[in-house]
Each structure stands twice: as C-alpha cells, then as structure tokens.
Amino acid sequence: MKRYNAAVIIILVTIMSYLQPQALAQSEGAQSSNAATTIPDNTSIGSDLTIREVEDLLQLHNKARAEVGVGPLMWSQKLAIYAQEWADHLASTQCRLEHRPHADKWKQEYGENLFMGTVGYYGVADAVKAWESEKVYYSGETLNASNWNASGHYTQVVWKNTKEVGCAKAECKGNIIVMCNYDPPGNVFGQKPY
16 A cells, blocks of 8 residues: 555656646746736836836735726836936935925826835835825725825825826935826825725
8 A cells, every 4th residue: 555655646746846837837927928918018117127026016006906996007107217217316315205396286297105115125015015004094085185194105006097107216325215106196185096
C-alpha cells in the first residue's frame, strides 16, 4: 500500500509541476489583458510612475468605486503630466503638501488628492489606501462646507461623474509625494458622490 501512495504522490507532484507554470502564465496573461483595457498600449504614462504603479493606482481606485456602484476610471496622460508638474514643484520648493492654487477656488479645473510618506516605507498604492480609509467618515449625505473635510479625499476617489485620473510621484527630503488629478472634478457641494 505504501508503494501505491508514494507512486500517487510522485504523479501528483509531476502533474502539479507541469500545471503550475501554465497557470502562472495564464494568470500573467490575464493581468496583461486587464492592463491593456485600462491603459491603452499606445498611451504614454505621462509621469514618473512605472506601468506597475499605474496599474496599482487604477486597480485600487476602481475597486473603491465598484464597492459603491460607480464606473471605473481610465488613465489620462494629460492629467498625469499635469500632476507631475505640481508634484515636482512641491518637491523642489518646500517639500510639503499644498494644493495647486486655482484662479477661482470654487470652480477647479480638476479634482486633486495629495499624499506624503517616507520613501521606502510608503508607495503610490498607500496613497489610494489612505484616501479610501476616509470612507468611515462619510455617511452618504450631500456634501457641504461642514462635512466634506474629513472624507474629501475618499469622496473624490469615488465621485460618480469623474471619468479619468492621472497621477504622479516625486521625492524630496526622504519623502515621497503622490498626487492624483481627476476629470471632471468631484466634491461638488450640494451633491452626493454616488
């Protein structure tokens, strides 16, 4: 009986070693085809992010959006370039978070989320996770001047009318700055995000 069990184990190990590379290749192919639907092959990223970082940013944004029933965001090279310009500015000046000034702060051209953390400890995915963690402060009410502050990053991530996102990163003084811009912008007072 022991010989039979040993033979079965050898056959199973052989089958598993054969199937495992195929399953991995299929899994990687699925990830590649997923990436192709969110970032067209002919699209430049537009910022200092890697393809993997862009995929992570999109996946995390779109997961949060799916949880509340709104459609996925698409990557925008234009927004990524816009975000990279401001992230580079922040890194080259005082190395602190500051929103881009707008001529009319009540009519912003794009939505904007910012994050800063220690290089090597935090990455771009941590930015989206931090913004999404604010969902505990949002109770589904219409946004106004008194309630949006605690959850404004989260509500921008899941804003139903937002269709595109472009993000960037920059480093300064041992920190990473992560910035995302959104079009159309969210956090419109008098409206709900979803």
